[in-house]
Amino acid sequence: MFTKRGYQTPLLLVLALSMITLYCTSTSKILNNNYLESVVGIVGAETIEYEDLIQGFLSGGVNQEPTAEELKEFLPIYLNYRAKLLSAREAGYFENKKILDEYALYAKQAAYAYWLDRQIKPTISEQFKSRYNEELKSSHILISLSQNAQPSDTLAAYNKIIEARELFLSGEKTIAELNEEYSSSRNGQLMGGNLPWFSVGVTVGAFEDALYALDQGELSMPVRTQFGYHLIYLEERRKRTPARNVSHIFISRQGDLEKMDNLYEQLEQGTPWLNLVVEFSEDRASTSNEGNIGWVSYSSRYDQAFIDSVMNIDPILPYSKPIESIYGIHIFRIDSVQSFQNETAKDEFLNQELEKSSNFERSNEFVINWLTEQYNLSINTDLITKLTNTLSTSDSLPIVQVYDAADSFTQDTLFIYQGRIATATDFYDFLVDKYSDKALNQVQQSWFSEYQEYFLDSELLNFTLSVFPEFSEQTNSYHRGLVVYQINEDSVWSSVTLDSTLLMNRYLSNDTDYQFETRYYYHLVSARYDSTLKKAEDFISKGGHPDSLRANDYPVAVMSDSTGIFVGEPFTRLAEMETGKISEYFTYNGRKAFFILNDVLPARKMTFDEAFNRLLSDYQPIREQNWLRRLRDKYQIQAFPETINAKFGSFEMN
Numbered sequence: 001m002f003t004k005r006g007y008q009t010p011l012l013l014v015l016a017l018s019m020i021t022l023y024c025t026s027t028s029k030i031l032n033n034n035y036l037e038s039v040v041g042i043v044g045a046e047t048i049e050y051e052d053l054i055q056g057f058l059s060g061g062v063n064q065e066p067t068a069e070e071l072k073e074f075l076p077i078y079l080n081y082r083a084k085l086l087s088a089r090e091a092g093y094f095e096n097k098k099i100l101d102e103y104a105l106y107a108k109q110a111a112y113a114y115w116l117d118r119q120i121k122p123t124i125s126e127q128f129k130s131r132y133n134e135e136l137k138s139s140h141i142l143i144s145l146s147q148n149a150q151p152s153d154t155l156a157a158y159n160k161i162i163e164a165r166e167l168f169l170s171g172e173k174t175i176a177e178l179n180e181e182y183s184s185s186r187n188g189q190l191m192g193g194n195l196p197w198f199s200v201g202v203t204v205g206a207f208e209d210a211l212y213a214l215d216q217g218e219l220s221m222p223v224r225t226q227f228g229y230h231l232i233y234l235e236e237r238r239k240r241t242p243a244r245n246v247s248h249i250f251i252s253r254q255g256d257l258e259k260m261d262n263l264y265e266q267l268e269q270g271t272p273w274l275n276l277v278v279e280f281s282e283d284r285a286s287t288s289n290e291g292n293i294g295w296v297s298y299s300s301r302y303d304q305a306f307i308d309s310v311m312n313i314d315p316i317l318p319y320s321k322p323i324e325s326i327y328g329i330h331i332f333r334i335d336s337v338q339s340f341q342n343e344t345a346k347d348e349f350l351n352q353e354l355e356k357s358s359n360f361e362r363s364n365e366f367v368i369n370w371l372t373e374q375y376n377l378s379i380n381t382d383l384i385t386k387l388t389n390t391l392s393t394s395d396s397l398p399i400v401q402v403y404d405a406a407d408s409f410t411q412d413t414l415f416i417y418q419g420r421i422a423t424a425t426d427f428y429d430f431l432v433d434k435y436s437d438k439a440l441n442q443v444q445q446s447w448f449s450e451y452q453e454y455f456l457d458s459e460l461l462n463f464t465l466s467v468f469p470e471f472s473e474q475t476n477s478y479h480r481g482l483v484v485y486q487i488n489e490d491s492v493w494s495s496v497t498l499d500s501t502l503l504m505n506r507y508l509s510n511d512t513d514y515q516f517e518t519r520y521y522y523h524l525v526s527a528r529y530d531s532t533l534k535k536a537e538d539f540i541s542k543g544g545h546p547d548s549l550r551a552n553d554y555p556v557a558v559m560s561d562s563t564g565i566f567v568g569e570p571f572t573r574l575a576e577m578e579t580g581k582i583s584e585y586f587t588y589n590g591r592k593a594f595f596i597l598n599d600v601l602p603a604r605k606m607t608f609d610e611a612f613n614r615l616l617s618d619y620q621p622i623r624e625q626n627w628l629r630r631l632r633d634k635y636q637i638q639a640f641p642e643t644i645n646a647k648f649g650s651f652e653m654n
Contacts, residue, residue: 040643041079044086044635050647053078059477068648072641079639083631084484093483103482107475108457111464112367114471120370121360128354129347131200131212135298137236138211139175142192144184145228148446151385161222161229168219168231175219175233184228191227196304199240199297201357207232208359241311243297243338247290249276250283252328260322260329267319273333282328292335303327310334368456371463377456378416384448387424399431399438415455418463422455430454492624503615507608513618514611519601520574521562525549526593530585532556533592537582546596557591562601570595 041048056078057066066074093099141164145157164182167173173181176193183192200208207230210223214234223230251260263276277291286293296302296310306325313320315334323330340346354360371377415422430451431438464471507514523546527533536549536556549556570586574597577583583595606614631637 037646038643040075040640041082042636042638043079043082046082046086048079048082050643053644056081068644071644075639075641075644079637080628080631081484083628083635083637084487085480086635087631088483088487091487093487094479096483096486099479099482099486103475103479106478107461110475110478111461111471112364114464114468114474115367115371116362118468120367121354124360125351125354128200128357128359129350131208132350132353133240134212135197135199135238135240136211136234137195137197137238139179139194139233139235140192140207141175141179141183141231142227143182143229144186144191145224147226151381151388157229158222161231165219165222165231168233178231192230196307197238197298199299201353201359202299202301204358241298243295243299244310244313244315245292245294245335245338246296246310247273247277247286247292247333247335248283248330249273249281249291250286250328250330251280252282256329257322257324260331264319264322264331267331273319291333295338297338364457365453368453368460371460372452372456375418375463377452379452380412380414383412383414383424387427387448399428399436415452417456417459418466420459422451426455427451491627492620503612503619504608506619507611507615511605514606514614516601516604516606516610517564518603519562519564520571520577520597521599521601522560522574523547523596523598524559524561524588524593525556525596526559526588526591527554527556528591530592533585533594537594540582540596560598562599 038050039047040050040053053071053075054066057071057074088094141161143157143161145154149157160182164173164178168175168178179190179192183190185191200212202208203211204225204227206223206225210220210230211232211234214220214232216234216237218234220230220232223232249260249263263280266276267273274290277287281287281291283291283293296307298307298311300307303326306327309323309325309330310332313332313334315337318333320330320332323332340349360366410423410425410428412424413421414424414427427448431447434450435447525533525536525540525546527536532555536554539549539552539554540546544552546558546560549558570588570593573583573586574595577595577597579597579599581597583597585592585594587593608615
């Protein structure tokens with residue numbers, strides 16, 4: 001809540017904590033009372049203990065224990081803060097709807113972030129690091145299925161892939177044969193089949209999880225991904241092959257080995273690598289970097305044979321012989337083989353890789369999906385099928401008009417999550433709220449998944465608090481920050497509550513504080529090109545007004561000012577100009593520009609309206625002092641820095 005930067009708070013609480021020094025009343029007899037030996041202050045009926053003060057000091061992100069002097073300096077600030085909290089509570093700020101709405105929005109998003117940083121990322125990170133050490137070779141059968149497929153289509157696809165699995169387990173068909181017979185096709189190509197060697201973070205999460213759970217030679221149960229249903233067969237595991245940083249000389253024309261052989265001979269005869277890259281390589285994206293194409297590994301999205309070629313090169317060699325690939329012909333150079341100085345460096349690298357991979361995503365949807373899998377959301381698929389059939393066969397009236405279409409099972413349980421139940425009626429309420437104009441026969445499978453996400457989102461905060469009780473302090477701290485900020489706004493910073501006669505008295509009694517210095521009324525004209533600026537200058541020289549430039553289709557920017565709020569170069573030039581003249585060209589914000597000086601305005605006292613904002617700013621410290629004085633009187637604030645001295649004295653004796 002507090003930060004130790006001159007003991008000022010973050011922006012939210014800069015206005016909430018006063019820097020006004022509070023007088024401290026020493027009452028030695030309090031320290032003689034064993035019950036109050038830890039009390040550092042009293043605010044109204046509240047006793048503020050030493051541990052409260054420490055917690056307040058550390059809550060701003062300070063990473064080291066404070067000294068006695070720091071705590072004594074912080075003590076009046078903290079007591080002021082507690083007085084403001086007490087005043088806000090008595091005034092009903094903790095029940096203010098605007099504050100509660102902002103608090104609820106923050107708490108929900110904070111809960112998502114809390115899960116990501118405290119639970120999800122550490123869990124996934126350990127798994128990611130373990131999987132990173134292996135590469136797997138596999139093949140699969142894929143029956144394509146839309147994510148929004150009807151339950152009947154989903155069941156048909158599942159039964160079909162189970163049939164294929166049984167044929168494999170019985171020995172009647174090989175994976176290759178089943179792929180030919182069962183896998184879906186796209187553009188004439190089977191969607192299943194052999195997969196290249198790869199490691200963690202390459203494929204979608206559900207597929208990767210199933211693959212890494214298999215033993216070598218084992219076939220998975222059906223796995224549902226966004227592409228459909230898979231059967232995955234793990235052919236082989238091996239230790240991860242370190243990535244290689246690779247450069248190449250490249251010719252795109254396959255079969256032109258003679259030319260590449262000639263380049264290889266030139267390398268052998270001592271021609272510098274860079275010379276040949278610049279003159280002959282056809283990979284223009286890499287020529288500016290000596291032909292470097294970056295890191296290549298079995299997690300790269302290159303052709304499998306291309307990766308194999310790179311990985312089979314002896315890294316000790318200065319360069320390879322010409323090698324053909326589906327892309328063309330290459331001479332490779334292995335610039336380095338990936339290694340790590342220590343485990344810490346490796347962990348840092350893997351954390352970066354995890355953030356970039358499909359295994360981890362900073363989104364609310366990712367958190368919801370993870371919680372669904374880890375904390376066992378129970379889904380009544382039979383009820384979903386019944387609801388779908390009932391809704392899809394109903395008439396075409398809008399949902400809001402046929403709300404009771406499936407009344408026979410509206411109280412049946414649709415979802416159960418951590419003891420919280422969602423019924424079919426709850427689902428209907430969601431549909432009416434979001435899709436009241438849709439017809440029942442337009443029911444979509446995605447509506448159920450949308451409601452599932454909505455249901456879990458509504459339960460997230462309470463679930464987070466039940467799993468992480470300490471999370472309540474974070475959200476409560478934010479709530480306290482909001483109310484203190486608002487009571488500061490209302491009591492000190494809101495001009496609406498200010499008696500303007502006080503400002504008027506200050507204005508009248510300070511003749512020199514609210515003055516305009518000599519000011520220059522000017523136009524500043526700028527353009528992208530000199531030629532455009534010259535045309536604008538000619539237009540003004542012939543009597544045209546600068547404000548008319550845009551109306552006459554001159555592509556220029558025009559700014560005018562007479563307040564003197566702009567200082568420094570180029571505005572210092574104005575003092576050297578004559579009224580009515582045009583300045584020489586200069587550069588302003590990356591464009592060519594010139595001034596026209598219209599008038600020189602003499603120094604004068606501001607009017608009350610002109611000085612109002614400055615008066616308000618000057619008067620705020622006085623208002624805050626007055627408010628704090630009232631709080632001190634009302635709550636009889638007392639500070640006991642002796643407690644801090646006594647605590648530190650006992651530490652030294654220990």
